[in-house]
Amino acid sequence: QSVLTQPPSVSGAPGQRVTISCTGSSSNIGAGYDVHWYQQLPRTAPKVLIYGDNNRPSGVPDRFSGSKSGPSASLAITGLQAEDEADYYCHSYDGSLRGVVFGGGTKLTVL
Amino acid sequence: QVQLVQSGAEVKKPGASVRVSCKASGYRFSNYGFSWVRQAPGQGLEWMGWISGYNGRVNYAQKLQGRLTMTTDTSTSTAYMELRSLRSDDTALYYCAKDKNVGSALDVWGQGTTVTVSS
Numbered sequence: 262q263s264v265l266t267q268p269p270s271v272s273g274a275p276g277q278r279v280t281i282s283c284t285g286s287s288s289n290i291g292a293g294y295d296v297h298w299y300q301q302l303p304r305t306a307p308k309v310l311i312y313g314d315n316n317r318p319s320g321v322p323d324r325f326s327g328s329k330s331g332p333s334a335s336l337a338i339t340g341l342q343a344e345d346e347a348d349y350y351c352h353s354y355d356g357s358l359r360g361v362v363f364g365g366g367t368k369l370t371v372l
Numbered sequence: 373q374v375q376l377v378q379s380g381a382e383v384k385k386p387g388a389s390v391r392v393s394c395k396a397s398g399y400r401f402s403n404y405g406f407s408w409v410r411q412a413p414g415q416g417l418e419w420m421g422w423i424s425g426y427n428g429r430v431n432y433a434q435k436l437q438g439r440l441t442m443t444t445d446t447s448t449s450t451a452y453m454e455l456r457s458l459r460s461d462d463t464a465l466y467y468c469a470k471d472k473n474v475g476s477a478l479d480v481w482g483q484g485t486t487v488t489v490s491s
Contacts, residue, residue, distance in 0.1 A: 263416065297477040299417075306467055306484055307409075307417065312477035350417050354475030360433050361407065361419040361475055 264289060265351050265364035272370040273341045281336045281367045283351030289362055291332030294354040298327055298336045301348045301366075310349075311336060338369070346371045374398040376468055376482035383488045389456040392485045394468030401449040402426045407471055407478055408442065408453045410464040418464075422474045423451060431474050458489045 266284040273279040283296065290296055296314050299307035309318055311327035314334065326337045334353075338345055351364040379393040394406060408420040421432035423442040430442050441454045451468055466485045469478035 294475060295477070299478070301417075306481040307478070308481070309477050309479050312479070318479065348416075352417075352419075352478070358434060360431060361422070363409075363417045363419060366416040 263365040264355055264358070264362040265353060267349075267351060267364035267367045269365070270368045270370065272372055273338075274372045275341055275343065277341045278337065278339045279341060279369065280338075281349050281351075281369070283334045283336070283364045285332045285334075285353060285355075285362075287332060288357035289332075289353045289355040290329065290334055292356050294356070296327065296329055296334040297352045298325075298334075299350045299352065300345075301350065303347070307350065341371055343371050345369060374470070374480050376470060376480055378466075378468060378482040378485045381486040381488070383490065384458050386459055386489055386491055388458050388489075389454060390458060390487050391452055391454045392466050392468075392487070394451040394453070394482050396425075396449045396451070396470065399470075401444075401446055404470050404472055405474075406442070406444070406451040407469050407474075409467045409469060409478070411467070411484075412461070412464040415464075420453070420466075422471070425451070455487075458487075460489050463487065463489045 298311040301307040314329045315327040324339045349367045355362045377395045405424045407422045423430045439456045443452045468482040470480040
């Protein structure tokens with residue numbers, strides 16, 4: 262049972278927009294701690310997509326965007342492409358646990 | 373370029389210890405820290421703990437307190453993770469990742485080290 266809750270799976274057709282939610286609580290996202298998002302392609306290490314709630318590292322397409330409201334955060338992917346098929350994880354800090362927490366991960370399938 | 377290179381795969385018996393290394397290059401080691409993250413087969417990411425590259429300050433996940441030790445060697449820009457009293461559910465792919473502080477984004481990851489615990 263992860264501290265941050267993500268849907269196990271989402272899907273969309275090429276060109277569509279999908280969102281992945283990450284629901285926390287008042288001790289993590291709701292407390293204002295930064296949320297980061299990672300993409301993990303099969304058999305590879307995770308790669309940061311979004312840091313500090315809504316910032317993209319250089320090289321990450323602007324099709325990827327992050328947002329946060331209250332105890333929840335979301336990752337949006339527009340113009341879905343076949344190569345976006347991967348697992349996605351959210352990540353934040355929890356003040357009660359005094360440590361880092363990850364979401365359980367969401368598998369994105371491009372139909 | 374910034375790179376983290378981890379040591380090779382390990383096979384251990386239950387009750388043994390394992391030590392994984394993570395050699396950093398391409399940046400000033402003392403300006404950043406390391407998180408260790410593991411991923412059991414077919415499962416999600418689990419944060420294990422963090423260590424400062426500046427002063428060795430650590431922050432361990434509560435679940436692993438007492439079995440986990442993280443250290444650094446600034447002379448070789450290498451971070452180490454040692455896990456003791458291994459159990460079968462410690463079988464996982466172990467990653468080191470570079471970050472600024474606990475809770476910061478993990479911007480560079482090692483390639484991962486497979487640790488298998490089996491009798």
